[in-house]
Amino acid sequence: MGAKPTDAAPAFFSAEAIGGAFRAALVAAGLAFPILALRAEPDLNNQLVLLNRWPLLLWAAGIVFVGHLAAQIPHVGRILKWALFAGCTLVLVWILAGVANSNLPLRGKIALFTLIAASGFFGLLIAAPCAPGTPFHDFQKRARAFAGKIVGPIGIVALFAFPLVMLWTLGPGGSLKWINNYGVQILIYVMLGWGLNIVVGLAGLLDLGYVAFYAVGAYAYALLSTHFGLSFWLCLPLAGILAAFWGIILGFPVLRLRGDYLAIVTLAFGEIIRLVLINWTDVTNGNAGLSSIPRITFFGLPFTAADNGFAASFGLEFSPIHRNIFLFYLILCLALLTNVATLRLRRLPIGRAWEALREDEIACRSLGINTTSTKLTAFALGAMFGGFAGSFFAVRQGFVNPDSFTFLESATILAVVVLGGMGSQIGVALAAAAMIGGTEILRELDLLKAIFGPDFDPAQYRMLIFGFAMVAMMIWKPRGLVSSREPSIFLKTRKSVSASHVREGHG
Amino acid sequence: MRWRTNPLLGVEHLTMRFGGLVAINDLSFDVGRGDITALIGPNGAGKTTVFNCITGFYKPTEGRMAFARTGLADSNAVARLTASGGRFAGTPAGDLYMLERMPDHEIAWRARVARTFQNIRLFSGMTVLENLIVAQHNPLMRASGYSLLGVLGIGGYKTREREAVAKAEMWLERIGLIDRADDPAGELPYGAQRRLEIARAMCTDPVLLCLDEPAAGLNPRESAELNKLLRAIRDEDKTSVLLIEHDMSVVMEISDHVVVLDYGVKISDGTPTQVRNDPKVIAAYLGADDETENAEPSA
Known part of the structure; x- marks a missing residue:
C-alpha cells in the first residue's frame, strides 16, 4: 500500500491520467452493461419486458472515472488511510453517543461507555496511520507490541465476564441476543476454526469437507443420547472419538493426494456424509432430522422451572437465560480446550512435524518423519475438535438435520481460518468474530436506513458487503489478519517469521 | 581401499x-x-x-x-x-x-542414511533452530510419549528437548550460524542454507x-x-x-x-x-x- 510512486504515475490531471480514467470507465461500463443497464421485468400481462436503467450505468462508469482520477492524487494512500481513520473515529463516537442516549439503566450505560471508550480509543491510538520515523510512531510500535502481549489474557478474562456483564447491564431479556446470537454463535465458529486450523493452518492440508466431522459429532450425540440415554458428558468424548475415527477414514485414501485433488476429495467426503444422513432414514430420520434431543443440564440439574431445576436449586428466579449462559461457558471452555491443546501440540515434535510437512514434505521424509502418521494425526485431531463442536451444536439446538451441514458451512469455517491467517490462533478467533459477528450486526444497522431510505434492508446486502470485505482482505492482507508465524522454540529472542517465508502447504 | x-x-x-x-x-x-x-x-x-x-x-x-x-x-x-x-x-x-x-x-x-537435496529443501518458514529440532523428530517423539504424555506435560520431554537444543546449538556453532538461530531459514544467504541443510541432516545421527x-x-x-x-x-x-x-x-x-x-x-x-x-x-x-x-x- 502507501502512496503511489510519484515518478511512475502520470501527473495529476494530465491528459494521460484523464485518458486512463476514461478507458477504465469504458471497461467498467462494458462489464456492468448486462447487469446494470438492462433489467427484465414482468409487465401487467405477465410478459417479460426489457427495461433500461441507463442512469445507473452512467453512475457506475462515473464512479470508476472519478475513482481512477482520484487514485492519481499525490499521497492518495495516506489520505485514504487518514480518511478511514477519521471514519472509524466517527463510528466510535456515534456508538458512544448511542450508548449514552440509550434507555439502558445508568450502571449499564456507564459500564458499556467506559468499556467501549477505553478499548476503542486505545485501538484508534495504535492504529493511527502515522508516518514511520516520527516519535509517535515509535510509541505506537511499543503500544502494539504491548497490545499483542495482553490481547490473549484480556480477551479470555473479557470472555468469561461477557455474559455476566451483559446480564447485569441489559437484564435477562435484552442480553439473550448478545449471549446467544453473538457469543455462542461466534464461539462455535472460533472452535471450528481452531480445529480446522490444525489441518489447514499447521499441516497445510486443504480440507473442504470439515463440516462432515461437525455432522458426525452432532449426530453422535443425538443418536447416543436418544437411543441409549447417555449423558452429554459421556457423549462428548464419544463424539470426539467417532469424529476422529472418521477423520482417519478420510485421511487414508487422500494421503497421496495434494493440493486441488485433496481439496476435491475432501469436498466429496463432506457431501457423502451429508447424503448418507439424508438417505439413511432408518437411523437418521432423513431430511426431517432428529428432534427432542435431551437438552443440556447443569451437571444433572435441568434448566427448567421445575422444583428440581437449576433456578429453584440455587434459589434464583427461573429464566431461560440461565441455560444460554451455561451454554456460553460450555462452548467457551471447549474452545479454550482446543486452543490450549493446539498451542501445546505446536511445541511438541508432532506439531513441528505438521508445520514441517506444510513447508516441505519431501524434506520431512528425508529426516525420518513418517508423513503418513503425521497427516493422519492432523486429520484425526482436527476432526475430533469438530466432533466436540458438533455435539455441542446438537445439545444447544435440541434438533439436528442435514441442512445444518452443507458445503457452505465448510466454506465458512475455511474462510475463518484463511482470513485469520493460517496457523494463527488469535487471528482465527478475530476472523470468526468479524465474520459471524459482522454478518449478524449488519442486520441491525439502522444507520444505513437513515442514509438509503426506510426501504433499505441491510441484511439483504450482507453477502455483498461480505464479498467486498473478502476482496479487500485478499488485496491488502492476502495472508490473513495475523500473517506472521510465531516460532515454536527460540534460543535467544523470539522473532516472528514473516509470511513471505512461510509456505501455505501444497495440500 | x-x-x-x-x-x-x-x-x-x-x-x-x-x-x-x-x-x-x-x-x-x-x-x-x-x-x-x-x-x-x-x-x-x-x-x-x-x-x-x-x-x-x-x-x-x-x-x-x-x-x-x-x-x-x-x-x-x-x-x-x-x-x-x-x-x-x-x-x-x-x-x-x-x-x-x-x-x-x-x-x-x-x-x-541422511540426505540433502540438489535444490535446497529447508523448512524456510521455520527458524534455523526449529529446522534442527525437526530433524530430531523421532527421538523427541518417543520422549514426548508420542505426544500423549507431552500434551499433558508429564514425562521427561522437557529434558530431552533441552538436550536436542544443545545438540542443535553445537551444530550451529560448527557451521557458524549460532547468531542466526532465531531467524527464518528462508532468510539466510545461499551458502548458509547449504551448510544448514548439512547440519540438519547430521542432527538425525546418520551413519x-x-x-x-x-x-x-x-x-x-x-x-x-x-x-x-x-x-x-x-x-x-x-x-x-x-x-x-x-x-x-x-x-x-x-x-x-x-x-x-x-x-x-x-x-x-x-x-x-x-x-x-x-x-x-x-x-x-x-x-x-x-x-x-x-x-x-x-x-
Whole structure:
C-alpha cells in the first residue's frame, strides 16, 4: 500500500491520467452493461419486458472515472488511510453517543461507555496511520507490541465476564441476543476454526469437507443420547472419538493426494456424509432430522422451572437465560480446550512435524518423519475438535438435520481460518468474530436506513458487503489478519517469521 | 581401499527404468565405512537417481542395496536376508538393512542414511533452530510419549528437548550460524542454507550422509569451508559421506574414493588419482574423438 510512486504515475490531471480514467470507465461500463443497464421485468400481462436503467450505468462508469482520477492524487494512500481513520473515529463516537442516549439503566450505560471508550480509543491510538520515523510512531510500535502481549489474557478474562456483564447491564431479556446470537454463535465458529486450523493452518492440508466431522459429532450425540440415554458428558468424548475415527477414514485414501485433488476429495467426503444422513432414514430420520434431543443440564440439574431445576436449586428466579449462559461457558471452555491443546501440540515434535510437512514434505521424509502418521494425526485431531463442536451444536439446538451441514458451512469455517491467517490462533478467533459477528450486526444497522431510505434492508446486502470485505482482505492482507508465524522454540529472542517465508502447504 | 575391506553400503546390479528410459543400468559399487565417496559424472549421468534409490525416494527396478549399519557386512548374512524377504537382520557381525525394501522415512530413521537435496529443501518458514529440532523428530517423539504424555506435560520431554537444543546449538556453532538461530531459514544467504541443510541432516545421527551437490553455487572461500566441514564429519563424527559433486576441487581434495557414472553405467571406480588418470573418464568429461562417446562436458 502507501502512496503511489510519484515518478511512475502520470501527473495529476494530465491528459494521460484523464485518458486512463476514461478507458477504465469504458471497461467498467462494458462489464456492468448486462447487469446494470438492462433489467427484465414482468409487465401487467405477465410478459417479460426489457427495461433500461441507463442512469445507473452512467453512475457506475462515473464512479470508476472519478475513482481512477482520484487514485492519481499525490499521497492518495495516506489520505485514504487518514480518511478511514477519521471514519472509524466517527463510528466510535456515534456508538458512544448511542450508548449514552440509550434507555439502558445508568450502571449499564456507564459500564458499556467506559468499556467501549477505553478499548476503542486505545485501538484508534495504535492504529493511527502515522508516518514511520516520527516519535509517535515509535510509541505506537511499543503500544502494539504491548497490545499483542495482553490481547490473549484480556480477551479470555473479557470472555468469561461477557455474559455476566451483559446480564447485569441489559437484564435477562435484552442480553439473550448478545449471549446467544453473538457469543455462542461466534464461539462455535472460533472452535471450528481452531480445529480446522490444525489441518489447514499447521499441516497445510486443504480440507473442504470439515463440516462432515461437525455432522458426525452432532449426530453422535443425538443418536447416543436418544437411543441409549447417555449423558452429554459421556457423549462428548464419544463424539470426539467417532469424529476422529472418521477423520482417519478420510485421511487414508487422500494421503497421496495434494493440493486441488485433496481439496476435491475432501469436498466429496463432506457431501457423502451429508447424503448418507439424508438417505439413511432408518437411523437418521432423513431430511426431517432428529428432534427432542435431551437438552443440556447443569451437571444433572435441568434448566427448567421445575422444583428440581437449576433456578429453584440455587434459589434464583427461573429464566431461560440461565441455560444460554451455561451454554456460553460450555462452548467457551471447549474452545479454550482446543486452543490450549493446539498451542501445546505446536511445541511438541508432532506439531513441528505438521508445520514441517506444510513447508516441505519431501524434506520431512528425508529426516525420518513418517508423513503418513503425521497427516493422519492432523486429520484425526482436527476432526475430533469438530466432533466436540458438533455435539455441542446438537445439545444447544435440541434438533439436528442435514441442512445444518452443507458445503457452505465448510466454506465458512475455511474462510475463518484463511482470513485469520493460517496457523494463527488469535487471528482465527478475530476472523470468526468479524465474520459471524459482522454478518449478524449488519442486520441491525439502522444507520444505513437513515442514509438509503426506510426501504433499505441491510441484511439483504450482507453477502455483498461480505464479498467486498473478502476482496479487500485478499488485496491488502492476502495472508490473513495475523500473517506472521510465531516460532515454536527460540534460543535467544523470539522473532516472528514473516509470511513471505512461510509456505501455505501444497495440500 | 576401505570400500573393499569394510564396505558400509554395497550397491549391486542397481537398475532404474522410467518407462523406456534406462536411467541406471546394472550399477554396482561399494561405499567404504569412514570414507568420503564421491559420485561424479557428466550431467544426466544418473547420479541423483542413484541417490534417490539409496534414500528410498525411488524404488529401484532391479538390484540390491545392502547396508551394514554396524559391523562388517557378511556376505552369507546378506544372502540369508535377501532370501528371507525381510528388510532388517541383526547378525552377530552387526545390523544389516536391505534399503531397496524400505520406505524413505525408515531408511532415514532406522538405517540412518541422511540426505540433502540438489535444490535446497529447508523448512524456510521455520527458524534455523526449529529446522534442527525437526530433524530430531523421532527421538523427541518417543520422549514426548508420542505426544500423549507431552500434551499433558508429564514425562521427561522437557529434558530431552533441552538436550536436542544443545545438540542443535553445537551444530550451529560448527557451521557458524549460532547468531542466526532465531531467524527464518528462508532468510539466510545461499551458502548458509547449504551448510544448514548439512547440519540438519547430521542432527538425525546418520551413519551415511548423502550430499547432492553440496558445493553448487558456493564461492571459493565457502567451498574451502565446506571441505573442512566434510572432513570433520568424517573424522570427528565418524559418519561416512557419499556425495555428488561437479566441483572437482572439492572432489579431488577430500574424497577417498571416486565412482564415475556416464549414461547410467559405471565407467571408473577408484582413488581420486586413479580416476583422474583414467582415459575413459577423460573421454567422458572432455569428449572423445570417438563418435560414440560424445558426452557433453560437465557444467
